[in-house]
Amino acid sequence: MKILVIGASGRVGSDLVEQLLADNHQVVGTTRQDEILFNDDNYTQLDLDITAEKNAIQSQIADDIEAVYFVAGSGGKGVLEVDLHGAVKTMQAVEDKGIKRYIMLSTVFSLDTSKWDNPAIADLKDYYIAKHYADQWLVNNSTLDYTIVQAGALKERAGTGKIAINSTEAGENAIEDVAATLVAVLNADNTNKQVFNMQNGDTAISDAIAKL
Amino acid sequence: MKILVIGASGRVGSDLVEQLLADNHQVVGTTRQDEILFNDDNYTQLDLDITAEKNAIQSQIADDIEAVYFVAGSGGKGVLEVDLHGAVKTMQAVEDKGIKRYIMLSTVFSLDTSKWDNPAIADLKDYYIAKHYADQWLVNNSTLDYTIVQAGALKERAGTGKIAINSTEAGENAIEDVAATLVAVLNADNTNKQVFNMQNGDTAISDAIAKL
Numbered sequence: 001m002k003i004l005v006i007g008a009s010g011r012v013g014s015d016l017v018e019q020l021l022a023d024n025h026q027v028v029g030t031t032r033q034d035e036i037l038f039n040d041d042n043y044t045q046l047d048l049d050i051t052a053e054k055n056a057i058q059s060q061i062a063d064d065i066e067a068v069y070f071v072a073g074s075g076g077k078g079v080l081e082v083d084l085h086g087a088v089k090t091m092q093a094v095e096d097k098g099i100k101r102y103i104m105l106s107t108v109f110s111l112d113t114s115k116w117d118n119p120a121i122a123d124l125k126d127y128y129i130a131k132h133y134a135d136q137w138l139v140n141n142s143t144l145d146y147t148i149v150q151a152g153a154l155k156e157r158a159g160t161g162k163i164a165i166n167s168t169e170a171g172e173n174a175i176e177d178v179a180a181t182l183v184a185v186l187n188a189d190n191t192n193k194q195v196f197n198m199q200n201g202d203t204a205i206s207d208a209i210a211k212l
Numbered sequence: 213m214k215i216l217v218i219g220a221s222g223r224v225g226s227d228l229v230e231q232l233l234a235d236n237h238q239v240v241g242t243t244r245q246d247e248i249l250f251n252d253d254n255y256t257q258l259d260l261d262i263t264a265e266k267n268a269i270q271s272q273i274a275d276d277i278e279a280v281y282f283v284a285g286s287g288g289k290g291v292l293e294v295d296l297h298g299a300v301k302t303m304q305a306v307e308d309k310g311i312k313r314y315i316m317l318s319t320v321f322s323l324d325t326s327k328w329d330n331p332a333i334a335d336l337k338d339y340y341i342a343k344h345y346a347d348q349w350l351v352n353n354s355t356l357d358y359t360i361v362q363a364g365a366l367k368e369r370a371g372t373g374k375i376a377i378n379s380t381e382a383g384e385n386a387i388e389d390v391a392a393t394l395v396a397v398l399n400a401d402n403t404n405k406q407v408f409n410m411q412n413g414d415t416a417i418s419d420a421i422a423k424l
């Protein structure tokens with residue numbers, strides 16, 4: 001497939017692109033950085049500014065893109081411009097182009113405000129509000145075939161290939177496993193219009209996704 | 213009527229409460245300030261924290277409230293917590309209580325992102341994004357009988373009682389006229405589910421509202 005990865009230079013984004021390329025997908029990665037991030041014949045790169053107008057974003061997305069990942073993040077600076085409005089504009093642009101598949105990397109309990117008194121979340125309140133309304137838009141205001149993958153704290157450690165899904169408490173994630181989970185949902189039709197949270201666990205990723 | 217004014221100590225809020233009291237309405241004003249803002253038998257006051265959970269907000273709203281104004285504003289600090297998420301939680305609380313009428317003070321072109329390259333708006337981008345998604349929620353995700361009044365720059369000058377509605381360029385507003393316009397839409401059924409912008413103009417407020 002030809003896949004657009006919005007946020008290809010991020011911690012999850014770079015792992016995700018590597019895994020998609022390993023699966024022989026064609027990947028268009030977006031980044032604000034100048035240097036080419038991956039040296040692979042199946043990789044091309046786009047300087048996509050998601051703070052630009054929606055039509056400017058849309059004009060940069062190729063017609064033959066078949067699926068889109070949103071794995072960009074403001075890192076706390078520009079949550080309104082990037083994590084909320086930037087994300088929604090990409091949804092609108094993708095939808096207006098007739099592309100159906102949209103996979104969003106979000107954060108655990110983004111849609112469950114009753115969990116937001118957790119101190120770890122309370123410290124990230126603005127980020128959570130931004131992700132909340134972006135995810136709400138995807139669920140309630142778009143016609144996209146979305147999947148929202150809500151990961152907990154991202155850790156730079158080796159993946160295990162095993163996760164737990166829809167835990168009631170937030171947990172940690174190896175970044176490699178988050179990327180592998182994002183790859184696993186791509187063609188899993190049972191994940192269309194689904195939202196789930198994930199963390200390190202005991203179930204092989206493919207089994208966990210199949211049970212959704 | 214018994215009316216809840218969220219943000220009673222603000223520049224528009226205080227004028228609005230005065231005008232509603234002058235019309236013999238019962239007014240419950242919310243503010244984070246301790247002192248009682250208005251000395252009137254028809255006025256009571258509530259210390260409503262809209263950064264609290266939605267259920268906490270809801271429990272503070274009396275059952276016999278018949279209409280709600282949202283005229284609170286973060287003033288640029290806490291746009292996500294106040295102007296976006298705080299506002300949406302009040303919509304959800306009001307809706308869950310079965311109150312139908314909800315009047316939102318918003319900002320000119322909050323829903324028309326094609327106007328956002330105007331320098332005056334570009335300087336307020338975060339505020340605009342927050343108001344945009346709050347207004348979007350009201351229009352697309354609530355069942356409230358809303359009216360969204362989008363005022364341009366608020367000026368501390370005497371009102372004229374005359375306005376222009378739905379201009380294609382942003383303009384200034386005497387605060388007193390914004391408050392009078394908010395009062396005028398209260399029982400104007402033709403303003404249900406309507407969004408309009410306003411500025412100083414040549415048409416008497418009641419005539420301008422009647423033509424909507």
